[in-house]
Amino acid sequence: MKVGIIGGGAVGLLTAVNLTKGGHQVTVYVRREEQKHEINKGGVSLVPDYKNFPVRALLLEELRKEDIIMIAVKQYHLSDILPRLQSYLNIPLIFLQNGMGHLELLSPLKDSHQMLLGVLEYGALKHDDYTVEQTGKGICRIASLSELSATSNQTIHKLATSSYPINLEEDWYHMLAQKLVVNAVINPLTALFQVKNESLLENEHLLWLAEKLCQEACEVLGLSSGKSWEIVKRIVYQTKENYSSMCKDIEAGRRTEIEAISGYILKKTQCDLVYTSFAYRSIKALEMNAGGLKDD
Amino acid sequence: MKVGIIGGGAVGLLTAVNLTKGGHQVTVYVRREEQKHEINKGGVSLVPDYKNFPVRALLLEELRKEDIIMIAVKQYHLSDILPRLQSYLNIPLIFLQNGMGHLELLSPLKDSHQMLLGVLEYGALKHDDYTVEQTGKGICRIASLSELSATSNQTIHKLATSSYPINLEEDWYHMLAQKLVVNAVINPLTALFQVKNESLLENEHLLWLAEKLCQEACEVLGLSSGKSWEIVKRIVYQTKENYSSMCKDIEAGRRTEIEAISGYILKKTQCDLVYTSFAYRSIKALEMNAGGLKDD
Numbered sequence: 001m002k003v004g005i006i007g008g009g010a011v012g013l014l015t016a017v018n019l020t021k022g023g024h025q026v027t028v029y030v031r032r033e034e035q036k037h038e039i040n041k042g043g044v045s046l047v048p049d050y051k052n053f054p055v056r057a058l059l060l061e062e063l064r065k066e067d068i069i070m071i072a073v074k075q076y077h078l079s080d081i082l083p084r085l086q087s088y089l090n091i092p093l094i095f096l097q098n099g100m101g102h103l104e105l106l107s108p109l110k111d112s113h114q115m116l117l118g119v120l121e122y123g124a125l126k127h128d129d130y131t132v133e134q135t136g137k138g139i140c141r142i143a144s145l146s147e148l149s150a151t152s153n154q155t156i157h158k159l160a161t162s163s164y165p166i167n168l169e170e171d172w173y174h175m176l177a178q179k180l181v182v183n184a185v186i187n188p189l190t191a192l193f194q195v196k197n198e199s200l201l202e203n204e205h206l207l208w209l210a211e212k213l214c215q216e217a218c219e220v221l222g223l224s225s226g227k228s229w230e231i232v233k234r235i236v237y238q239t240k241e242n243y244s245s246m247c248k249d250i251e252a253g254r255r256t257e258i259e260a261i262s263g264y265i266l267k268k269t270q271c272d273l274v275y276t277s278f279a280y281r282s283i284k285a286l287e288m289n290a291g292g293l294k295d296d
Numbered sequence: 297m298k299v300g301i302i303g304g305g306a307v308g309l310l311t312a313v314n315l316t317k318g319g320h321q322v323t324v325y326v327r328r329e330e331q332k333h334e335i336n337k338g339g340v341s342l343v344p345d346y347k348n349f350p351v352r353a354l355l356l357e358e359l360r361k362e363d364i365i366m367i368a369v370k371q372y373h374l375s376d377i378l379p380r381l382q383s384y385l386n387i388p389l390i391f392l393q394n395g396m397g398h399l400e401l402l403s404p405l406k407d408s409h410q411m412l413l414g415v416l417e418y419g420a421l422k423h424d425d426y427t428v429e430q431t432g433k434g435i436c437r438i439a440s441l442s443e444l445s446a447t448s449n450q451t452i453h454k455l456a457t458s459s460y461p462i463n464l465e466e467d468w469y470h471m472l473a474q475k476l477v478v479n480a481v482i483n484p485l486t487a488l489f490q491v492k493n494e495s496l497l498e499n500e501h502l503l504w505l506a507e508k509l510c511q512e513a514c515e516v517l518g519l520s521s522g523k524s525w526e527i528v529k530r531i532v533y534q535t536k537e538n539y540s541s542m543c544k545d546i547e548a549g550r551r552t553e554i555e556a557i558s559g560y561i562l563k564k565t566q567c568d569l570v571y572t573s574f575a576y577r578s579i580k581a582l583e584m585n586a587g588g589l590k591d592d
Contacts, residue, residue, distance in 0.1 A: 192488075192578075193578075193581060193582070193585065195585065199585065203581050203584050203585060204584070205577040205578070205580040205581035205584060206577075206581045208577055209574065209577050209578070209581070212570075212574075274508075274570035274571060274574075275570060275574055278505065278508075278570075278571055278574040278575075279574075281501040281502075281504055281505050282488075282489075282501070282505070284501040285489060285499050285501035285502045285505070286489070288499050288500070288501060289489065289491065289495065289499060
């Protein structure tokens with residue numbers, strides 16, 4: 001099956017490799033000529049063994065007919081991408097963004113397009129323009145945002161292989177909200193204390209704070225706090241060796257995704273979410289102490 | 297006037313220098329023969345000019361008749377010191393401990409002894425056994441815990457000079473509680489973010505967190521939150537170049553005074569003090585991450 005992946009970042013490259021492993025013919029659509037060239041020279045290389053996978057690269061403006069398109073750009077680049085997808089009425093479009101802020105952007109298209117949302121449990125780490133690493137374990141969860149045709153349904157089912165296990169979820173809101181809770185717990189705490197994910201399980205005080213953050217996020221997003229807490233702990237365990245993206249952003253003095261994560265939760269309620277506020281303010285304080293913020 | 301100071305730590309040495317400057321004849325009572333020897337050799341040296349002040353040193357067991365005794369040991373050493381003070385019924389004893397945990401220890405003596413409590417606004421930093429630095433500005437506040445005789449009152453008034461400005465406070469509880477609020481705001485935040493005191497004024501997010509911690513502490517200790525917040529900001533400004541003791545303890549992997557500060561406030565209430573809990577847990581988490589804790 002021909003799969004197009006828009007975005008040559010960590011998630012785009014890792015998804016390209018995992019789908020290529022599964023026998024799909026993958027094209028990554030990138031912004032820069034240089035990255036296109038590097039990938040076409042030798043494919044995408046997967047850490048730790050640096051085995052190369054035959055992924056093709058094209059520029060975004062060269063977007064062609066694909067059986068399925070996955071959109072793996074950051075949330076704030078989505079508005080540039082959406083106009084290019086206008087004519088793709090009948091093929092599944094899978095959006096792989098963090099947070100929930102992109103739902104408003106996608107909503108006007110959901111009656112006309114075959115749209116799905118995906119979230120990854122594991123992390124992806126880009127080493128250079130054609131080298132990527134999967135950090136932690138887990139699957140990709142996918143839920144449809146719009147009513148899918150029978151053909152689209154079949155296409156989605158063909159996407160899954162042992163190299164790219166997929167769970168199809170009934171309820172996209174629940175799926176995204178659940179992922180947001182996980183991020184709202186793991187990211188600010190690991191960033192504030194500059195620790196690996198596993199510290200949240202091993203340090204009783206961090207575990208205590210993690211549970212408080214989980215409870216507050218669940219309250220706002222309408223999830224069961226007990227169930228979500230079990231899920232958070234499972235994800236932390238599956239990614240215990242990871243440094244979260246926010247932890248690395250703070251270490252590198254980069255802007256974090258705190259606004260899209262804890263900031264989003266705080267905006268969704270009139271209640272005083274004190275633990276979430278403390279975490280949010282802490283990350284903002286660290287960003288501010290780092291001085292001028294670089295986007296990545 | 298003959299002043300005895302028990303304790304050769306940062307506060308003891310700095311107080312010795314400031315009182316010697318004011319013309320008093322000061323003896324510091326220390327635990328170790330080595331420190332006694334060093335101080336008797338050349339007095340106590342004050343950073344930044346390393347000028348020496350003629351302070352005498354004796355061992356604790358050599359305690360003599362003094363006109364006034366100041367007790368400058370850590371709270372947890374107080375129980376060793378108190379029995380030595382039993383016979384000093386008629387001279388003022390000034391206790392210079394942090395926190396409020398020592399009040400229970402002192403309480404049985406307050407009807408028989410001339411007891412006062414003191415708190416310092418500035419910091420004291422010990423460089424070695426006979427070298428000390430004053431960090432930040434401010435005065436010493438003193439309040440009496442017991443009814444003072446006319447003689448004791450005169451003695452206290454003679455203690456103050458321009459080198460050792462004293463404010464006599466009416467209400468010892470208010471004075472100690474106010475100092476505790478200051479510590480409960482400055483110490484955990486500067487330790488968590490590893491910043492100088494001034495960051496609390498310069499970083500709007502830390503300022504926001506500082507005010508929340510101040511409000512919670514005031515609620516428990518029965519102080520006016522608005523007035524206390526002005527005092528906290530003034531003290532932060534006066535000590536803006538300081539790294540707090542807790543900040544330095546965390547940096548060095550030492551045990552902090554978090555139990556005596558935020559821990560004390562949490563224990564004093566049934567209410568859910570969320571910001572204080574977050575700060576308390578954070579410092580406990582950092583202590584735990586540092587592994588085995590060294591006492592200083």
